[in-house]
Amino acid sequence: MDTKEFKNFIIKAVDNNFKWSKNWENFKFDDSIKISKTETKKIIADLQNKLNNSYPFFHPSYMGQMITPPHPIAIISYLMALQINPNNHALDGGPATTELEIEVIKELSKMFGYKTWLGHLTASGTIANLEALWIAREINPKKKIAFSTESHYSHKRICQLLRVPFVEIKSNQNGKIDLEDLKTKLKYNSIGTLVINIGTTGFGALDNLKEIIPLAKIYNVRLHADAAYGGFFKLLSKINPPEVDSNIFDLLNKCDSVVIDPHKRGLQPYGCGCVIYRDNKVGKFFKHDSPYTYFTSQDVHLGELTFECSRSGAAAASLWATLKAFPLEPNFGLGKILSQTRSCALKWDKLINKSDVLNSLVKPELDIVTYYARTKYFATSQISNSSENIFNELMNRPKNKIYLAKYKIDPRKFKLLNPKAKIDSKEVTILRSVFMKPEHNIYVQGLFNQIEAVAQKYI
Numbered sequence: 429m430d431t432k433e434f435k436n437f438i439i440k441a442v443d444n445n446f447k448w449s450k451n452w453e454n455f456k457f458d459d460s461i462k463i464s465k466t467e468t469k470k471i472i473a474d475l476q477n478k479l480n481n482s483y484p485f486f487h488p489s490y491m492g493q494m495i496t497p498p499h500p501i502a503i504i505s506y507l508m509a510l511q512i513n514p515n516n517h518a519l520d521g522g523p524a525t526t527e528l529e530i531e532v533i534k535e536l537s538k539m540f541g542y543k544t545w546l547g548h549l550t551a552s553g554t555i556a557n558l559e560a561l562w563i564a565r566e567i568n569p570k571k572k573i574a575f576s577t578e579s580h581y582s583h584k585r586i587c588q589l590l591r592v593p594f595v596e597i598k599s600n601q602n603g604k605i606d607l608e609d610l611k612t613k614l615k616y617n618s619i620g621t622l623v624i625n626i627g628t629t630g631f632g633a634l635d636n637l638k639e640i641i642p643l644a645k646i647y648n649v650r651l652h653a654d655a656a657y658g659g660f661f662k663l664l665s666k667i668n669p670p671e672v673d674s675n676i677f678d679l680l681n682k683c684d685s686v687v688i689d690p691h692k693r694g695l696q697p698y699g700c701g702c703v704i705y706r707d708n709k710v711g712k713f714f715k716h717d718s719p720y721t722y723f724t725s726q727d728v729h730l731g732e733l734t735f736e737c738s739r740s741g742a743a744a745a746s747l748w749a750t751l752k753a754f755p756l757e758p759n760f761g762l763g764k765i766l767s768q769t770r771s772c773a774l775k776w777d778k779l780i781n782k783s784d785v786l787n788s789l790v791k792p793e794l795d796i797v798t799y800y801a802r803t804k805y806f807a808t809s810q811i812s813n814s815s816e817n818i819f820n821e822l823m824n825r826p827k828n829k830i831y832l833a834k835y836k837i838d839p840r841k842f843k844l845l846n847p848k849a850k851i852d853s854k855e856v857t858i859l860r861s862v863f864m865k866p867e868h869n870i871y872v873q874g875l876f877n878q879i880e881a882v883a884q885k886y887i
């Protein structure tokens with residue numbers, strides 16, 4: 429969609445809302461909410477000035493954190509619903525957008541291969557995980573929750589908040605759960621729930637579900653998949669041959685609950701996470717009485733099945749429209765976009781394997797790559813310094829700025845991956861990139877050459 433087309437749809441969204449509002453008796457807005465044109469102009473100009481101090485998340489030269497603007501279709505549809513501002517807490521708050529939410533949850537559940545489900549959108553992955561672990565605690569009230577050391581930092585906090593004792597399972601140098609440590613901890617702890625990662629935030633590592641599922645059966649452990657970042661890559665396991673590890677992704681339907689963030693790889697603006705339970709009977713744990721809202725219908729109100737009260741109906745509208753434009757299909761729609769970002773990570777890996785200057789740390793399983801400059805003495809302090817220098821020079825140079833991310837890891841794990849490394853620091857900083865945009869595919873060689881040229885100065 430070009431800028432002109434985009435602008436026209438935005439105007440249409442505003443016009444349509446205006447037309448729709450004419451269905452009710454005309455009235456005059458109160459003076460207390462009016463602002464003058466001059467004042468508005470000034471505020472908008474000031475805000476624009478402040479916003480100019482942002483990083484170019486939209487551009488292929490931004491290959492740092494997991495941030496990218498929403499797709500234009502998401503912006504248009506979000507704006508359409510935003511003007512009405514439905515609240516998906518209850519059918520009374522968002523009759524239209526609740527229907528859209530139910531539809532998108534069905535599509536996501538089917539993508540994961542669930543035959544039954546209960547789920548809803550959330551404000552974020554953190555809130556979605558909080559809710560899933562709350563339900564896990566209610567199901568196994570006296571037992572511990574286990575997660576790996578590579579899990580998102582919020583799991584520890586969530587357990588603290590829920591006052592559930594937790595066990596941390598070691599992860600190996602590739603970021604996956606250490607199966608030996610898992611076996612030992614399952615044996616000697618009363619673990620009720622295990623969080624597994626489908627794409628760690630650090631490496632994009634996938635835990636070995638094939639080996640974990642039988643263990644969970646033996647010890648009667650509930651499995652919760654944190655697929656906040658990696659969930660949509662499930663689509664690529666259906667391509668022939670699969671472009672991600674289908675041994676892992678095709679077993680996701682064996683997990684009791686799953687979290688996925690449409691605001692990460694689903695082209696959505698922030699404020700869109702999602703939690704899905706395989707057993708729809710978990711609804712009973714949400715039973716509560718809200719005296720305020722439920723009066724128009726005996727149907728299920730999503731608000732009766734959520735941890736949060738008010739939830740954005742616009743987020744549901746935006747995801748619904750986006751999935752119409754980019755269906756959850758392996759060979760087109762969203763699958764095609766992810767396939768390109770995945771292929772980008774593989775291209776990067778090939779380039780790095782041929783390079784005398786840069787090394788890759790682990791082979792990418794999804795579309796996150798980790799790398800560092802091959803410094804002369806291979807000492808961890810020196811590698812950290814070079815990563816800092818490369819990072820700073822690329823983003824601060826006057827022209828052709830490139831934005832990377834940094835990642836601090838345990839030097840002992842670094843040494844397991846690079847036996848020649850000399851440990852002389854408590855941490856080692858490496859570089860990390862997420863290829864979130866399909867456009868990276870064209871730019872990857874050029875970006876690589878530029879990064880390699882800068883890295884050359886710091887080895």
Ligand SMILES: *Cc1c(COP(=O)(O)O)cnc(C)c1O
Nearest residue numbers: 552553554580629654656657689
């Ligand atoms: C991003 C992420 C989270 C947290 O999700 P938010 O939407 O940022 O709150 C949790 N787990 C994993 C694996 C993530 O990548």
